[in-house]
Amino acid sequence: MKSKSRSKVRAARAVRAGREASPKRSTHISRPFVSATFAMTVDGKITTRDFAPVDFTSLEDKEHLFRQRALADAVMIGHSTLKRDNVRLGLPAELVGERIKRGQTPGPLRVIVSNEGKIDNQLKIFQSDPAKTGPILVFSTRRMPKEVRAALADKAILHLSDQRDVDLVEILRTLRRDYKVRRIACEGGPILFRSLLELGLVDELNLTIAPYLFGGVGAPTLTGLSKEFLPASVHCVMKNMRVVGDECFLTYRIRSCR
Numbered sequence: 001m002k003s004k005s006r007s008k009v010r011a012a013r014a015v016r017a018g019r020e021a022s023p024k025r026s027t028h029i030s031r032p033f034v035s036a037t038f039a040m041t042v043d044g045k046i047t048t049r050d051f052a053p054v055d056f057t058s059l060e061d062k063e064h065l066f067r068q069r070a071l072a073d074a075v076m077i078g079h080s081t082l083k084r085d086n087v088r089l090g091l092p093a094e095l096v097g098e099r100i101k102r103g104q105t106p107g108p109l110r111v112i113v114s115n116e117g118k119i120d121n122q123l124k125i126f127q128s129d130p131a132k133t134g135p136i137l138v139f140s141t142r143r144m145p146k147e148v149r150a151a152l153a154d155k156a157i158l159h160l161s162d163q164r165d166v167d168l169v170e171i172l173r174t175l176r177r178d179y180k181v182r183r184i185a186c187e188g189g190p191i192l193f194r195s196l197l198e199l200g201l202v203d204e205l206n207l208t209i210a211p212y213l214f215g216g217v218g219a220p221t222l223t224g225l226s227k228e229f230l231p232a233s234v235h236c237v238m239k240n241m242r243v244v245g246d247e248c249f250l251t252y253r254i255r256s257c258r
Helices: 002-020 059-071 079-085 093-101 146-152 168-179 190-198
Strands: 033-041 074-078 109-113 136-141 157-161 183-186 204-210 236-244 247-254
Touching: 033 059, 033 190, 059 093, 059 183, 059 204, 059 247, 074 079, 074 190, 079 109, 109 168, 136 168, 146 157, 157 168, 183 190
Parallel strands: 033 183, 033 204, 074 109, 074 183, 109 136, 136 157
Antiparallel strands: 204 247, 236 247
């Protein structure tokens, strides 16, 4: 009997150890569905070594990005990517019309994530009309400089955490609880995507494979430039694949990490 009891204890410990080795997938919290959209080269690069904006995909891919954005209640972007690409995160008129027909707002909420909060209020996103392109929410920390807070006060809704770094789990909870967001379109960059992935907060990945090779160890992949492996491998289940010209459009469901 003692031998059987010890075996059960060892088995229970092994199960716990297996669970602890995997990133925590936050399915137990009320949060939005997170769908990430990226384009990469055949050798897995999403940009060049200097992180400069690179236009290496077709018009079809750009329309694909807009369609994914139009489906969401909120579009999320990291500050570094926003600063580099300087995008408004808006939508073409026809997709605005489709959203209105579905009973949605003209544009999704635009969510900026930044640990330090050193955000330039002259970026294009802050020059657009929120009534047409969607309100702007900034999730940052108390590290945001006072002058930046003042400059953004009438341009965005600020959510500032007392922690040193933003809490992505809490951000998603806030978006679901306070803004009724059910679906988020994450548009990068790789640091934000990796952070969400490590916390088990990504549900879907839309990936365009473009017919180019960049090479270079200094050029980032989907998960950035970190030399560290993910805490555990992430299993992607293919939902859809289509080929348009020389590009391949893939949609994966992200399963629980193992």
